[in-house]
Amino acid sequence: GQQVMQIPQYQHVQEGEDFTTYCNSSTTLSNIQWYKQRPGGHPVFLIQLVKSGEVKKQKRLTFQFGEAKKNSSLHITATQTTDVGTYFCAGYNAGNNRKLIWGLGTSLAVNP
């Protein structure tokens, strides 16, 4: 079945360092979404990318969608302690916008 792999599984950084998580799908996605889950919280939608090669920015966060619409990345510049949490990518299979396929998540820890 379709899989969405995410790496790394865990990342520890010093505050101020950059962080990147990568997401790879075995099949073409119609779009890719990113969610953040704080410890003890529920996933919260961050952004959706739809177009091949699309790049979107939210303050210190930069999201990219690959040209083949099979991979994506989230880059955080100059991490802060408020960035702590697990970042999930999730995508809809091309032609099926009813079931999100979730990545395994990347847990980010930031040392002050």
Added chain:
Amino acid sequence: SAVISQKPSRDICQRGTSLTIQCQVDSQVTMMFWYRQQPGQSLTLIATANQGSEATYESGFVIDKFPISRPNLTFSTLTVSNMSPEDSSIYLCSVVRDNPYEQYFGPGTRLTVT
């Protein structure tokens, strides 16, 4: 956006009993889902709750174990039946807004089965 509430927020239950989790949305939504999330793990879709018809279950989940009701477009329940310790998990309901299909999650129900 959507405001979603879940009840109970947490519970400790004995093996063999059942627990019903309620999910209430502040506005009508077409698509509503139930997920399970083990601590430190990703989300696993249990089923899609369909209004007016039976829920659509994912592989590995069956109606006898996880009966779902969806009486209207703002409310759904998930029952975890004949519980065992393996059912200990966080159960999340979510809804989808049409285009761009982003999902909004309830706060979750933390279930511990002893």
